[in-house]
Amino acid sequence: MKLTLKVWRQNGPNDKGNLETHQVEASEHMSFLEMMDVLNENLISEKKTPVAFEHDCREGICGTCNMVINGRPHGPQKGTTVCQLHMRAFKDGDTIVVEPWRASAFPVIKDLVVDRSPFDRIIQAGGYISVNTGQAQDANAIPIEKDLASQAFDAATCIGCGACVAACPNGSAMLFTSAKVAHLNMLPQGEVESSKRVLNMVNQMDEEGFGMCSNVGACEAECPKEISITNIALMNREYLTASLASNTTT
């Protein structure tokens, strides 16, 4: 299949950037990133600079790949990361626009590569259970209801890709943050620190310059792991309770 690509090129955070047009020949069995590999091999053979893009596992789990394809984070297929997207989803002769995540909290490093370190700092603010190695009791000492474990698992499958932020008109990180809050606050092991956790993580999220949530729902629609927006509701409840409690005690 013959494709026309319009790819975002930006040489560093301060460069203005623009879309560059390229023709690529691909096979429908290729993954989207393999098609990008073909483009880069072509560029290299012409002694030009290849398009910088990030990827690693190429199986939808590491959360590294990030491209906005025809306006949609991770492209047209529901519940699919770019690396799992195959060219079967496109037609011969298509024009495809490829851009980086766009969000003020995720500045562009080069071309399609952005800085997602704010996510790490949100986790560092409280996305953990404070247990040192060696302090644990026997694993079966705390039975956890199967459905609850399964719900916590669903929230925990977030891959930290940032598509939710890129999809949100406000550039909000609520889906990402709430997924971690929900995973940990739901479990008995995470309960002790639940108030502190939600307060600190939400504060950090605000400090990083992510936008407010106005219930648009684009995050859930574009999330490749189909993380549910009900996590946001859960986080809001936890936040409210925690801030009321902390106001009365201080």
Add this chain to the structure above:
Amino acid sequence: MKLDAKIPAGSLEEKWTKYRSTMNLVAPNNKRRIDIIVVGTGLAGASAAATLGELGYNVKAFTFHDSPRRAHSIAAQGGINAAKNYQNDGDSVYRLFYDTIKGGDYRSREANVHRLAEASRNIIDQCVAQGVPFAREYGGLLANRSFGGVQVSRTFYARGQTGQQLLLGAYQSLSRQITLGKVEMYNRHEMLDLVLMDGKARGIIARNLLTGKLERFAAHCVVIATGGYGNVFYLSTNAMGSNVTAAWKSVRRGALMANPCYTQIHPTCIPVSGDYQSKLTLMSESLRNDGRVWVPKTVENAEAIRSGKKTGLDIAEGDRDYYLERRYPAFGNLVPRDVASRAAKTACDEGKGVSPTGLAVFLDFSAAIQRYGKSKAHSTGMHNPSDAEITKLGRAVIKEKYGNLFQMYEKITGEDPYVYPMKIYPAVHYTMGGVWVDYNLETNIPGLFALGEANFSDHGANRLGASALMQGLADGYFVIPYTIGQFLSKEIRTPQIETSAPEFEKAEQETRDLLERLVSVKGTQSVESFHRRLGKIMWEYCGMSRNAEGLKKARKMVRELREEFYNDVFIPGTANEFNPELEKAGRVADFLELGEVMIMDALDRNESCGGHFREEYQTPEGEALRRDEEYAYVAAWEWDETEPKVHKEELVFENVELKTRSYK
């Protein structure tokens, strides 16, 4: 060189406990003055960095990824073993130890493996306490499943995303130590050299990947946990960035590469479909719990399937050869990986492959769907359910167990595995070989430690499923925090190491020279094309089966390719900027050296064992033929541009009797 494994005295069961209780300690006030560098923050590195931080050391941790959460460990699917015996099915520390020694084809150290089996139980406790959402039974207790090469259910799992959940657990603990100021985290930093002072590991040279700047970091000791080198084959199930550089630079500074030829070829991967392919995708071994492997009995039927005239569904039950069940009745579809992979190759070599390339066999879930469907119908009180109802219920159970794997398969192949049997073929997956370490996980360079897939320690010539995660976390959470003290307790008077020392200056200059050399070749071929060619050579001559003649030829080919690389590679841009092509080039350059040593190791080992199958050494039935009298040793290679040299560590078996591995 005499290799001393430093295995403590005492009975197998007591060695670790006794050793741990009598080893030298570093007092808390001294820990505060000691710096440790941890390179790599996958399962092994993140768990080590977090735990060492908790103990009070000052840790600097490095990853080339943009976040520790991206490490290749995230992709592990199937599960993690532990001798908890929660299923009351006869499991024990000894049985896990024995299974691992046998699974490794008697090429690993007894003492290390026993320690691993002991630690396995603590790992599960630790992970649950961190909030890792393992699968559970209706009663709320932890669920288990089986993996290949064993007859008990001891694998803990989190759907098909066990590695993700375990890594996130370790990442979260690491994040906590970062917040507490005990770990300084350097993302997007790639270690490009090891710095020695007076023969001890005292620091690293790392390249800041965003700016291209070379930076120096000093510490009292260095721990590398940088993963495996499966990508030497170009196509593998490893993440694209997985590489050998940190380990290899250590080898270039005098560490030894142990058993490099032991590579694991995983039997259940999605087959190669075209030349453009950049990586292969694993279908977790847990699928062999429920999937049955088969090929058509006749070449005619196989041909009809290959040409698209028939599908697997058209082949009658009696015309199918469930060859694993036939050849290995005791373990059936759950034979270890090396055995299953070779059997698939044999079937395809006989012309019975079922994909257009001829390189695929079926993994069929229809029997399991029927079985589960009937049991579900029964348990929900349905009387006389129809076939369609049974199938529907059965598919739901399969979906619950393996949903994400089935979805992944369909995304890649475009075929629905709930209806058509999956097509699978072996692919490079894991490297048992790695940096040589003693019982303390210390290399032959004092103060340099290696953990996780980067070392060679516990899996012998073949790794059993669900035991890499176990080893990585045992090393990081429960072994290195103790054993590092054996070295550091002698260093409490060593002042802070200064990066202004001439050793750092020199190492930095050498690294800069190498990078400059690479970018200034300005040849005509891409890095990728060299990597692909290296992979082809390795797969063809040093892959699933090997012979002396092929290996000799391959060594020459790799040496020639290396020379061509330095004369004709094209790397755009400069060394002083963000330059992903240069990063790749550095990694491929190291693979081009490692590949040669792997080939030499395979040639040196005149026997077949585990993942190493030499065609000259097989039984009349085509099974691996070990030669214990001559080859029960660890081969540890010293790098030399012209002639790498092998050193041997004899393996002593005091507790298990060396037997021919039988899964019949």
